[in-house]
Amino acid sequence: MPSPDRISQTLTSHELRQTPVRRAVLQVLLDSSYALSGHEIEERIGADTDRITLYRTLKTFEDSGLIHRVVDTSDIVRYASCSIECSAHEHFDNHVHFKCTNCHHIYCLNQVAIPAVTLPAKFEAKTRDYLLAGVCRECTP
Amino acid sequence: MPSPDRISQTLTSHELRQTPVRRAVLQVLLDSSYALSGHEIEERIGADTDRITLYRTLKTFEDSGLIHRVVDTSDIVRYASCSIECSAHEHFDNHVHFKCTNCHHIYCLNQVAIPAVTLPAKFEAKTRDYLLAGVCRECTP
C-alpha cells in the first residue's frame, strides 16, 4: 500500500492540485491489482463524491500521464495507474494486459513486454496495446 | 464488392435465416475497410431499421462467428467481418488491428499475425488482441 506521501508527490510532480477527490481516486487505482471502471472507482471512493467530478478527474489524470486506459472489446472504459515514469508527453506502459474470462478482471502484466510487429508500408505506429484473455492466476484451480 | 451470393451463402453456412436486415448489415461490414460502430452501421443501412434489431443482429453475428469486436480503449464497440473460416466455436482472426489517430478508423491488418508472448505461471491465454495506434496509409502524406 502506497504511503500518503507518494500520492502527494505524484500529484505535485505532474503539476496537479491536491484535492481529496484526486487523492482518493489515485489511492484506489494504486491499491488495485487490476484495472477499474468508473463505476468501480466510484464504489471504492464512497458515494459522497459526484460522478461528474470523478470522470473529470480521470480525464485529468489520463491527460497528465498518471493513469492509462486499458484495451478491451467491451463498451466500458477501465483505468489503471501508470508506471512512475509516465508523463503527459510520453507513456512508457508497454506491457501486456490480461483479462480473466472468469472473474473479468484486467491485470497489467508489467513484467511482460509487448513484442514488436512488422507493419505494411506507410503504416507508422506510435503506441501498442496487447490484450490476452483467459483464466488468471486467482481463478486457476 | 462481394456479390449477393456470398452474403446468402455466408448466412446459410452459419445456419442463420435470410432477412433484409441481416443481409444489409453483413454487406455494410464486408464493404468497409475499417471497423464500424453500431451508429455507423445504422447510418449506412438506412434509418428505416430499428436500432434494437441492429444490436441484436450484431450479437447474433458475433455469436455465430461472422463478425468480431475490435479492441480499443474507447467506450464504443466496433465490429469487423471475420475471415471466412470463423465459426461460432472457433475464431481464426489472430490479426493485428491498427487505429489511426488522424481519421480514427480501425483497420484489420489481416496479413500481420499477432506475435506470441510468454506468460507468468498459472496464466492461461485463449484469445489475443493486438492494437496499434498511429497514422494510417491514407493519412500519411
Add this chain to the structure above:
DNA sequence: TTATTTATGCAACAATATTGCATAATCAAG
C-alpha cells in the same frame, strides 16, 4: 399453403459519459 419457428419493431428503461454554470476549495503572493 399451412404450421412452426424465429426475427422484427415498439415502448420503456438502464448505464455510461458530457456540458454549462454557480459555488467552493486550492495555492501563491504579499
Add this chain to the structure above:
DNA sequence: CTTGATTATGCAATATTGTTGCATAAATAA
C-alpha cells in the same frame, strides 16, 4: 495569515450507447 487569482467541485440537464419484455410479422420446413 490573509487575500486574490485560479481552478476544482457539484448540481441540473442532456446525450449516447446498449438492453429487456412482449406482440406482431416474416422466414423456413413440411
